[in-house]
Amino acid sequence: MDLRDLLKAITTLAQNVIGIPANLAVLLVFVHIARAERRLLPADIIVSQLVFVNLVLILSRGIPQSLSALDYRGSYNTATCKFLMFTYRTTRAMSIPLTFLLSAYQGVTITPSSSRLYSLKPWLSRCLLPLSLLFWLLDGGTSYSSILYTSQIHNITFSALTLNLGYCLVEFPSEESYFAIGVMSLTRDTCFILLMVLSSLYILLILYQHCKRAKGIRSSVQSQGSSAENRAAKTVVTLITVYVIFFGIDNLIWAYTVTIGKVPVVMNDVRVFFSTLYATVCPVVVIVSNKRVNRKLRCDKFAQDSQSKETTISTVSVKFPTF
Template identity: 25%
Template sequence: MVFHEVLRIMYLVQIITGVLGNSFVIFLYSFKLSTGHKTKPIIIFLIHFLFTNIIFLLFRGIPKIIDVWEFNYFVDFTTSKIISYLQRVSRGLSLCSSCLLSVFQAITISPRSPIWVEVKARVPKYVLPCCLLCWIFNLLVDIVVPVYGTGLRNRTHSKERWQIGFKALDLYPTKTVMFLVWKFVYDSAFVVLMAISSGYMIFVLYRHHQQVQNIQISSVSHKSSPEVRATKTILLLATTSLSFNLMSSMFMIYMTFTKVASPVMIHVSGLLSLCFPTLSPFILLNSDFQITRFSCIH
């Protein structure tokens, strides 16, 4: 079947490209961090963001590859619970780290008022605690996945079960629907926060552009500052993340309320969810002049 062959190639290309791309950019940022005079919070957030992308690609993509390539595998009930649990956690981590990155940059470019100056001074102290809380929250929120998941006797999809990893969620019990709705609300909170911070960054950039136009400056000063370039990059990442997450969620919402787990919709939703972690390292490479220059030299 042509659709099945296309799925095989697309999943394989996404996983290999995404893992290698994120790993390469992590190496470049780590080198930049080790050779810098001081630790920059934005780089730590970016490394954490790229690392969660790798985790998501592996736990989300490998079960899909095993499924569509029809490899012979044996996973016991306990192992299937753990894998499915980590798969859901990794998705939450990817979304949460994108939100942290967007909020941090919004604070960074905020006006130089006394309140914001104090907040900016405290932000570097909370970088690692924020990353740690991101992990703790997602590990706790998705603990119900092993509880309501059921083992798959075979690898066929049914209209009553929605496969996640090596397990399936029965769409008919009320508890399962409640969990899916709660998970949607939880993810939506990060999406809304990311949208607000992105909108705020757009407002600040627009105001900055207006100020530049009203001031007589030399041609050299027309170049964007590193802060503005970083903001545009984070804004592009946030917009891309919002777009792919919303498109992927539309299929999940439809399957939840219609109680029909269509194999085509499941695979389309899976491919869309893998697009952002696959593309994000290349967005960073294309937008960050210093990293691009370093990669060309070395």
């Protein structure tokens, strides 16, 4: 195994080892909350969809990529390759509108009740399911090239427009199709990215105004609720910032590959790494910043500590009775 394959194996395995348990843990937390409380908040519904999409993305791309980097090619036929590639493309595309939807909802949540945007909050809550279905149809419909041009690895000489994933091939028939599909995907994603950036700027503006008004206020219930909303808003801004950075690197590499005749293999490896990195980082940000999720994940430890303390107190009360 050469240095390139070694680095590829290490990075993809790291993404799998971190991303799969993290996304699965957050998803199970929301499943537990839904069963215990019989409902989920709109923001929790969006985040649970986002981590589900991230989990499927890593499973459909990360695991085959890791096995390929470890020189295990597997027995992927053309149908399996088409399924894996279509699933990856669709879920990767879905992470963008879902992050935008989360930022839009968080923005109207923290906006002052006197603002016209505040009236969008109940509308967004009611339309989460239709909007999600619309995004799935949009992203699935614009990922059709994965079905058309993906095939199993064969012994025919690859063209300059062939993307060799190591376990499957994506073969574009012409430069025009390669460029057209790339522009279509870039336009779709960029529109949501721009909306994402605008909503994050609005959130930052509202947070700044809240900070100015909340100076000197520390103990009221209203300020505590506002603080929780502000923490959630800051988490959303962090997710957007991370996504924009990874999206920018991914598409700068794509733009570079369009301008040259033959794409270096290492460039495709770097692009694949950044295209899936958000799916690994996103749940980690949620676990660290979302106190509700963090508390649920640590509940077993707290329960054990509490049980230990109760046993100690019981023992002490026997030895030293109170008169």
